[in-house]
Amino acid sequence: MKGDWLKLIRPLGITLLILVVLEIFSTALVPMLGLMKYRIPFNVLIILYLGFKMETPYTSLLILILQYTHSFFSIEGWEMGTIAGVIICIVISYLKDLLHLSSSVITIFVTQVFQSLWFVIVSILLYLKEENFSYIVEKFWRFLPESIVISLLAPFFFGILDVIWRAETDRALGDSV
Amino acid sequence: MRLIEDKDRRQRAILNIIVLLIAFVGVAKRSQTLDETSAFENILIDSFAPIQTSVTSLRTEVSSFFDNYLANISASKSNVDLRRKVQDLENSINAFEELEKENKRLKNLLQFGQGIGYKKILAQVVAWDASSDFRVIRINKGLTNGVRLQSPVVTSQGLVGYIYRLTDHFADILTVLDNNNRVDGLIQRVRAHGIVEGFNNEKSIMKYVSRAEPIILGDVVITSGLGNIYPKGIHVGTVSRIERESYGITQNVEITPAVDFGRLEEVVILSAEGDEQKKREWEALDQMDEAEENESRTNNSGRSR
Numbered sequence: 001m002k003g004d005w006l007k008l009i010r011p012l013g014i015t016l017l018i019l020v021v022l023e024i025f026s027t028a029l030v031p032m033l034g035l036m037k038y039r040i041p042f043n044v045l046i047i048l049y050l051g052f053k054m055e056t057p058y059t060s061l062l063i064l065i066l067q068y069t070h071s072f073f074s075i076e077g078w079e080m081g082t083i084a085g086v087i088i089c090i091v092i093s094y095l096k097d098l099l100h101l102s103s104s105v106i107t108i109f110v111t112q113v114f115q116s117l118w119f120v121i122v123s124i125l126l127y128l129k130e131e132n133f134s135y136i137v138e139k140f141w142r143f144l145p146e147s148i149v150i151s152l153l154a155p156f157f158f159g160i161l162d163v164i165w166r167a168e169t170d171r172a173l174g175d176s177v
Numbered sequence: 178m179r180l181i182e183d184k185d186r187r188q189r190a191i192l193n194i195i196v197l198l199i200a201f202v203g204v205a206k207r208s209q210t211l212d213e214t215s216a217f218e219n220i221l222i223d224s225f226a227p228i229q230t231s232v233t234s235l236r237t238e239v240s241s242f243f244d245n246y247l248a249n250i251s252a253s254k255s256n257v258d259l260r261r262k263v264q265d266l267e268n269s270i271n272a273f274e275e276l277e278k279e280n281k282r283l284k285n286l287l288q289f290g291q292g293i294g295y296k297k298i299l300a301q302v303v304a305w306d307a308s309s310d311f312r313v314i315r316i317n318k319g320l321t322n323g324v325r326l327q328s329p330v331v332t333s334q335g336l337v338g339y340i341y342r343l344t345d346h347f348a349d350i351l352t353v354l355d356n357n358n359r360v361d362g363l364i365q366r367v368r369a370h371g372i373v374e375g376f377n378n379e380k381s382i383m384k385y386v387s388r389a390e391p392i393i394l395g396d397v398v399i400t401s402g403l404g405n406i407y408p409k410g411i412h413v414g415t416v417s418r419i420e421r422e423s424y425g426i427t428q429n430v431e432i433t434p435a436v437d438f439g440r441l442e443e444v445v446i447l448s449a450e451g452d453e454q455k456k457r458e459w460e461a462l463d464q465m466d467e468a469e470e471n472e473s474r475t476n477n478s479g480r481s482r
Binding site: 020023024025026027028029031032033036037038039041043057058059060061063064070071072073074075076077078079080082083086087089090093125129130132134135138139142146 | 232305308439
């Protein structure tokens, strides 16, 4: 799958479908059940998976497509998430020899660390645009529970995405596909 | 050197740079107050939103099922017929009560703002924004129903927000809880002006209120009519906290919105006939500004030569 764009189309289609279903669940069902304050950012989870497991040079394009799909459900737009996602993938590509998603605990920990990096990048962009620090503080308090839920879901979701993208589960991140 | 030699790495680096550049341009250009959708986005949002509507309806149905039937499962067999009758009657009563409540709500909504010269469009909330950073709700009315961008949205309780993004059949409302939504507000009792900004899921804050204004807790905040979006006199909320520092010329006022966003089901969009005219006037003014800028640039370059 390394450089073959055509082989990415099918798993990408399925991933987009999963994202759409999860976004509908998150936007239509969760708020109606009374959870108004929090949303689960499934787009972040999928993008982190691509960063951790994909060896393709088209990762940035995949992130762009996922974020664009996410933008149909949020006025957040695709831009900030794309920037954060691409930067995180670049960081992961330099750290791949150190990162091994060999157990659920490590997967949860590593996902939490990179979500924190995501938060920092998006916060910097928001501050540059809005110049409103109190908004970022308020965002941080929402980020904590949301990111913990995402991290806890990561081992299960990464398992599903491994099947879709046919990634090898036990390999170290630095190993070639 | 590795980057130049390795084709994959080179391709990845080039794509990363291109995507980052496009995204940075997108961030810089993105408006926090308005989003005009492209035809493609229009089609996709209109395709996904009905599913959101169905999920919302399904939840209501399931909840109604649990409320009306499951609680009665343990009743004795001898009372089956009687229970069925009672159940049917209860269901009918529940349905009538629900209808009555809905009727009252809709009546209130339609009576609200009778004096305001706007066309009123009733809509139902179908979903919330996918990101918790934004307090945006999606409704089941769009361009084809007469909704226009930046149309104010209200309930019988007060102000909800305005139309931020619009497709043919659905629209997204930027609520007064969102910090990108700024409403020119007026404290009804003392006629003091300020800007109401969203703060979190329950509160808004009113900024730039002069320190000398004698505001007290419970004061009602209404829209001032300035800003070209909201008509004057719509109830925004009540003052729930006042912060006066020992320095500075303004005071921070916390507002509890009049609308209970946790229980929001129906809203009314106030669509003015003159919205299109207003938009065309703004566009004409923008074009005049651009023409003047271009002219001054041409003059400057001519002089420098």
